[in-house]
Amino acid sequence: MSLRRFTGPLTRNLVRAPGRFGLGQVPERLEPDATTTVVCGYCSTGCGLRIHMRNGEAVNLSADTRYPVNLGMACPKGWEALAPLKSPDRATLPLLRKDGKQKPVEWDEALQAFTAKFKRIIAEHGPESVAFLSTGQIPTEEMFALGSLFKFGMGGIHSDANTRQCMATSHVAYKQSFGFDAPPFTYKDFELSDVLVFVGANPCIAHPIMWERVMMNKNNPKILVIDPRLTETAQAATRHYGIAPKSDLPLLYGIAHVLVREGWIDRDFLEAHVNGYEGFARHVASFTPASVAAATGISAAEIEELAGMIHDGKAVSFWWTMGVNQSHEAVRTAQALINLALITGNIGRPGTGANSITGQMNAMGSRIFSNTTSLAGGRDFLDAGHRREVAEALGIDPARIPAQNSLAYDQIIEGVCEGRIKGLWVIATNPLHSWPDGDKLRAALQNLECLAVQDMYATSDTARLADVFFPAACWSEKEGTLINSERRLGLFKKVSKAPGKALADFYIFRLIAEYWGCADVFANMESPEQAFEVMKRLSAGRPCDFSGIRDYQHIDEKGGIQWPYRGIGADEPQERRLFADGRFYTPDGRAKLLFDPVRPPAEPASPEFPLVLLTGRGTSAQWHTNTRTAKSAVLRKLYPAECYVELHAADAARLGIKPEEWVRVRTRRGAVRARAFIGTTVGLGRIFLPMHYDGVNALTLSEFDPHSRQPSYKHCAARIEKDS
Numbered sequence: 001m002s003l004r005r006f007t008g009p010l011t012r013n014l015v016r017a018p019g020r021f022g023l024g025q026v027p028e029r030l031e032p033d034a035t036t037t038v039v040c041g042y043c044s045t046g047c048g049l050r051i052h053m054r055n056g057e058a059v060n061l062s063a064d065t066r067y068p069v070n071l072g073m074a075c076p077k078g079w080e081a082l083a084p085l086k087s088p089d090r091a092t093l094p095l096l097r098k099d100g101k102q103k104p105v106e107w108d109e110a111l112q113a114f115t116a117k118f119k120r121i122i123a124e125h126g127p128e129s130v131a132f133l134s135t136g137q138i139p140t141e142e143m144f145a146l147g148s149l150f151k152f153g154m155g156g157i158h159s160d161a162n163t164r165q166c167m168a169t170s171h172v173a174y175k176q177s178f179g180f181d182a183p184p185f186t187y188k189d190f191e192l193s194d195v196l197v198f199v200g201a202n203p204c205i206a207h208p209i210m211w212e213r214v215m216m217n218k219n220n221p222k223i224l225v226i227d228p229r230l231t232e233t234a235q236a237a238t239r240h241y242g243i244a245p246k247s248d249l250p251l252l253y254g255i256a257h258v259l260v261r262e263g264w265i266d267r268d269f270l271e272a273h274v275n276g277y278e279g280f281a282r283h284v285a286s287f288t289p290a291s292v293a294a295a296t297g298i299s300a301a302e303i304e305e306l307a308g309m310i311h312d313g314k315a316v317s318f319w320w321t322m323g324v325n326q327s328h329e330a331v332r333t334a335q336a337l338i339n340l341a342l343i344t345g346n347i348g349r350p351g352t353g354a355n356s357i358t359g360q361m362n363a364m365g366s367r368i369f370s371n372t373t374s375l376a377g378g379r380d381f382l383d384a385g386h387r388r389e390v391a392e393a394l395g396i397d398p399a400r401i402p403a404q405n406s407l408a409y410d411q412i413i414e415g416v417c418e419g420r421i422k423g424l425w426v427i428a429t430n431p432l433h434s435w436p437d438g439d440k441l442r443a444a445l446q447n448l449e450c451l452a453v454q455d456m457y458a459t460s461d462t463a464r465l466a467d468v469f470f471p472a473a474c475w476s477e478k479e480g481t482l483i484n485s486e487r488r489l490g491l492f493k494k495v496s497k498a499p500g501k502a503l504a505d506f507y508i509f510r511l512i513a514e515y516w517g518c519a520d521v522f523a524n525m526e527s528p529e530q531a532f533e534v535m536k537r538l539s540a541g542r543p544c545d546f547s548g549i550r551d552y553q554h555i556d557e558k559g560g561i562q563w564p565y566r567g568i569g570a571d572e573p574q575e576r577r578l579f580a581d582g583r584f585y586t587p588d589g590r591a592k593l594l595f596d597p598v599r600p601p602a603e604p605a606s607p608e609f610p611l612v613l614l615t616g617r618g619t620s621a622q623w624h625t626n627t628r629t630a631k632s633a634v635l636r637k638l639y640p641a642e643c644y645v646e647l648h649a650a651d652a653a654r655l656g657i658k659p660e661e662w663v664r665v666r667t668r669r670g671a672v673r674a675r676a677f678i679g680t681t682v683g684l685g686r687i688f689l690p691m692h693y694d695g696v697n698a699l700t701l702s703e704f705d706p707h708s709r710q711p712s713y714k715h716c717a718a719r720i721e722k723d724s
């Protein structure tokens with residue numbers, strides 16, 4: 001099904017009349033009062049929603065009872081997904097900074113300004129002087145189109161996405177251990193385990209529908225939560241291990257120590273399918289429960305108990321998310337979990353796996369197809385054969401594909417701060433709110449020769465600084481596919497009209513290509529569905545092969561389709577996992593056990609800053625920087641309007657702080673005002689701030705995992721001051 005095909009060559013006339021080819025209209029093939037299905041546009045769970053339309057506009061929605069992901073459930077954000085579309089501050093016109101002020105202009109003027117500014121910067125300073133920062137919040141087709149445009153058309157080299165902030169660690173960990181970025185699980189595994197181990201994950205509020213799937217488990221499973229905070233998930237767990245912040249890596253090595261010492265390993269599986277066991281066993285030999293107890297703050301008996309419960313389980317699954325990924329030694333921590341699954345043979349069977357829960361709704365699409373840090377289909381920019389394959393699929397000269405890797409997000413930001421990067425294009429993300437040490441970034445963005453921002457609101461912190469602003473359509477106003485945490489491709493449909501002259505990102509990229517003079521990059525992909533065909537071809541023969549998918553309608557009919565899908569039978573089960581045959585994607589087909597010495601975090605507590613600051617998700621009604629969720633009156637009722645800080649009752653008593661009193665949380669990078677929430681959710685000497693409120697991320701430290709270059713948001717030194 002093509003919900004809306006682009007009906008003619010893209011010309012500048014289109015810019016002046018965006019409705020002419022249907023770009024601002026509802027799809028012609030949907031009945032005006034139809035009900036149709038789409039996938040939710042917030043988190044990586046990828047729930048199916050039924051959209052109810054009247055007079056050709058989406059007016060309401062309900063959770064899709066037939067979609068295999070959510071089985072009729074949705075979290076508050078899903079139920080309120082339509083509200084942010086109608087917000088009065090939706091961007092309707094391009095903006096251009098003139099005499100220091102952003103002024104509304106027509107598309108033609110904005111596009112001419114963008115191309116002139118970026119072309120001049122490249123001409124004067126070379127291709128490494130421009131960059132883009134994108135998102136996990138747009139369809140895969142748009143990510144693929146953006147990377148192709150910028151790198152193969154405009155001649156840029158450096159680009160990254162905000163997925164660096166949430167999922168880079170899992171991407172690198174899987175790639176190194178399994179040979180490909182391949183989360184092995186399917187959501188059914190939540191229901192089939194008899195032991196579930198959650199590390200640095202709070203699915204109760206961050207992934208509520210996944211948690212509902214855990215609640216559907218009929219095995220009376222043991223739920224073991226390893227987290228420095230008594231999260232909602234920890235409160236519901238069989239056992240909570242409240243370790244010291246950033247002591248997860250020694251703990252996981254300590255658990256491995258006990259498993260090895262007791263011989264509680266799957267020797268047959270290791271011999272047949274895994275490399276590196278002898279070295280790993282030697283590595284964990286020094287991580288005795290007694291030594292690990294000192295590092296983690298839990299007892300040696302608890303470590304023995306944890307290992308024993310993992311050994312006793314018949315189907316053990318290990319789950320992690322941002323508590324692991326956002327760390328100074330994140331990749332090795334994720335791999336310590338992968339190692340536990342491998343040495344105990346808990347992979348490839350129902351209810352098992354080393355399972356990274358993704359963050360954004362299309363982080364998986366970004367990880368595999370965005371042409372940013374790797375080439376489409378998990379290919380490598382440094383491989384001439386890979387460059388040729390991508391060029392062939394697009395019908396361009398392979399020489400146009402850079403034989404050079406991109407800088408990572410933090411290196412791009414550093415380039416901006418140091419003045420090496422002079423033109424920055426930001427698409428559907430808000431780094432000024434989300435990036436660590438935000439004050440430094442603000443100064444750097446203000447010094448750019450051109451900051452271009454493309455978003456659905458011109459009111460985000462970053463958009464307000466833009467020299468050029470492009471108004472974009474959002475979820476439900478455009479079509480495309482996404483890939484959820486369990487590798488399931490789902491479908492976005494256009495069921496609403498974008499406001500004013502806002503355009504789908506895909507068509508903004510095509511317009512830029514035309515103005516730049518590189519429209520040939522889009523020769524094989526004039527519409528999202530054509531781009532999907534190109535990506536299908538590029539997936540063929542790769543681990544992420546989905547070349548068996550017929551078209552968008554096929555995805556819709558099947559309730560999403562997990563990769564790999566080579567079309568090998570109509571009766572393939574709805575929920576599939578990887579590695580049932582024990583073969584991994586490495587050259588010899590064997591997984592690798594990878595490990596390193598433990599390193600302390602860069603900024604320990606000190607006399608001046610005696611507390612450790614943790615950050616994370618606040619409630620299930622909040623999303624990222626609250627840019628969209630704050631637009632819903634219903635969601636606003638479901639979370640505290642004011643920033644709050646969780647602190648231990650004994651710390652509060654020592655500091656003379658009363659419940660709900662205003663305080664200042666200060667780090668070496670600044671301070672935020674917050675109301676004191678006193679209790680036992682955090683241990684003595686620790687405090688917690690939800691990441692959604694203004695200024696919180698700016699307090700965190702610019703420290704990065706050396707392999708994934710993901711920021712370590714979860715640990716820095718802080719103090720609490722009375723608010724005078």
Ligand code: SF4
Pocket residue numbers: 040041042043044045046047070073074075076077078079207208209
């Ligand atoms: S759990 Fe995620 S995908 Fe599902 S409704 Fe909520 S935000 Fe949407």
